[in-house]
Amino acid sequence: MTTTTHARTASRTIVQKASLAVGAVFLLVGILGFVPGITTNYESLQFAGHHSEAMLLGLFQVSALHNIVHLLFGAAGLLLARSATGAKSFLLYGGIVYLVLFVYGLVVPEDSAGDFVPLNSLDNILHLVLGLGMVALAVLLTRGASAKARA
DSSP, X not given: OHHHHHHHHHTSOHHHHHHHHHHHHHHHHHHHTTSBTTEETGGGOXXXXXXXXXXXXXXXXXXXXXXXXXXXXXXXXXXXXXXXXXXXXXXXXXXXXXXXHHHHHHHXXXXXXXXXXXXXXXXXXXXXXXXXXXXXHHHHTTTTHHHHHHO
């Protein structure tokens, strides 16, 4: 059993390992968003909308929907990490989603009905960093893979 697990881990590409790591972090964040104390103002956690005053780590505005999206995103990262192509797709397209979310956060006022996620200024910065980081991982960790496949 240990040999099989070790062989499976050793055969994963670096992009698959990155997808696993990013997916695990998203799962953790999604779970922590439902933990009182780690999420301050937990009693004000709403399903969706900008009226939720719950703050993950006291910094990032969250709602139940926001937490569920993190959980689903994390599960996708873990599932897509089963193949190098899936892992690259998760990181690349997930990163693009976060860059779009960053722009959305800039355009939609924080106190409007359109701010259904909800987002605050720190969320916007985090989404920019996540988006750029995930796209960079997808590109940099698979840069030589197509050349190796052709050889």
